[in-house]
Amino acid sequence: MTKKDMKKSLRNLFILSFLLNGCGNSGSSNEIATVNSNEISPFSWSLSSPQEEGMDSDKLENVLEYVFDDDFSTQGLIVVRNGKIVIEKYQDISDSTISGLLSVFSDKEILSWGTGLTYDDLKDIFGNKNKDSLATSWSSAKSITSTLVGIAIEEGFIDSVDEYASRYLPDWIGTDKENNITIKNLLEMRSLLKCPPGGNGGSSIYYQEDQLAPSKDRNFDPDISQANPPYFNNWVYCNADTMLLGEILLNATGKSVQEFGDYYLFSKVGMTVDWWLDGKGNYLAYCCVDMTTRDFAKFGLLWSNAGFWGGEQIIPAEWIAESLSSKINIDWSETTFYNYQWYTHNKFTDADNSIEVYGFGTKGYNTNNIWIIPS
Template sequence: MTHLRRVTAVAMLALGVVPVTGVFPVAAAAKPATPDVVRPSANPVKLQSAPRPLSVTYTYEGQRRTLNDFLTRTKTNGFLVLDGQKIVSERYVDAGRDTRFQSWSMAKSITSAAVGIALRDGHIRSIDDPVTRYLPELRKSGYNGVSIRNLLRMSSGIEWDERNDVPRVQVAANKGRPVKKIAARQVQGWEPGSAFEYTSMNSFVLARLVSQATGTPYHRYLERKIWQPAGMADTAQIANDGNGDSLGYCCVYATERDFARFGLLYLRMGKANGRQVVPASWIKASTKSSSVNPRYGLHWWLGGEGERDFLAAGFGGQFIYVSPEHNVVVVKSTTSTTPPDQEEALTAFRAVAAEVAKTRR
């Protein structure tokens, strides 16, 4: 039986990797709209089960630590390691292979892929176009004249507090209020392109941009352009606001193996089953440092320190980590509501990737 990972009201307080305090009233947390269904591929990318023991230790903040301790301490429910297309490690706690885990802000990296495909197909002329070229409804908002590029690199200039504004938007979406109207009320607080400010509303606007530019509902575009051609094996679900708009900044429910396939897609420079799904040029651009934050690309976090690795990251410790150097993908899912230490996670994942390469037969 397929499981859907349940999420508490407390867990819904944030959708990125930014710590959040407080709780919204239970009365305000209305029942969310029914998620949209994204159907799988008829030709899934085959992942071969080839388990082998991985003895992983790493040093963080002067302490020697183990992978097992890290996974336990961070309340990990799903953990999967790919050596190319071989599953060398897969473990679950109170979950299983059929569990659909909540992506939280890992969804932002999926939204980025959708933008890149729409750009390739000519639906978007240039990411240096103002977003209002495609969403004229935002011309009276702080998004007026802001480039798509600045939304992608989290430099829109919108006056935004991720701690407090995301919960409010989520509550509104759960109540069936159109998030596009909230986007149209945003104001500009600083010069776009001059700084980095993690802003989930940017990702909602990008998902709506894809929908409007292509004339296709976001979830259906994702199905046709990513989920099926990338060879996903299971149905996914995507949350919406009840008014036809996918949230874009969060809430893709998928299996651990399909999240791994998405990481594999980026490891393979956008190719799956011999087909170019995401343009290789977009993969390169997305995983390259921006001028406003050396550790962030176009909706992807970067490892930095001279390394080429990168990761999608979500609230509570959800990660898709990609190591081109070692040909490894790591996926980690959790129901924890504790803000994750992304630097420790990166250190642990690098140790995993190195161990996979070391033990490769």
């Protein structure tokens, strides 16, 4: 795949944490206006302190010590309560992380595009992290894509999640996938299609110039559909399912996830978004949105407010409720559930297990996460 910039290709490690109180068819005549950067709605964060917002400063100090331990190479953390930033910290790349990256890039069989970088190159790319620095979502982008599907349904571009995906994926017409996979199946990652090889949800497609083709050209996996009992509600975490949601949005609205998101979501919240493409110009709906850490925080704050922002219902409240309905118990946790590309946790605990709270959020490679704790 093409790389716009090395700062989008290496590890942008950050955690976003929130402690908060808290459509038609491919032939639709709906038109989407072009959104220019000067049309982005203004928004200014309010800064506060943990004490002013009723939080325990000592516990938050322990959080900072843990998160910014050298073992994690964390580069950014924001904690928001009552809509105000109470903690914000950034960290440059550490010498130990640079050494690790140089070791990886020395092996051309692993990554050919990173070879030739020096210590000074990496220090320049990842140094001086602050509130204006870009961070990469990795798989937290899946939750953004799902949000855009919900908006597309509300705006009339897609009828419902129960439509067959083949209505917007014409290559599936006349195949066994035509009348067997719904948009909902893809949102839930229960398509029953064989996931491409590689860890982290079939990561092998990441290194292909065209990532859409192998996502579409999959067959049903008998190991899933014939499992007895079915493995974890037929749930298989797979990047390719989300990649298809991006193509469905394109064919339903006539706009890419970037363009559609700019008009219906990002500009309204004041988020400046740069979404990665593969070598064929396909947007990576499953991965890799670049924003500042503060802009990722806006997305979390929007969800914590049930999709309401600046006097406007931007995300349908019904979509948020359905997304957080916690229907699928996933394979690696008894208390973690998955639905519509979001995670819900029935039990977050503190260090001494003295409290248990509910939360939901997004998860991305290298802990690029957004967590919302309504209580």
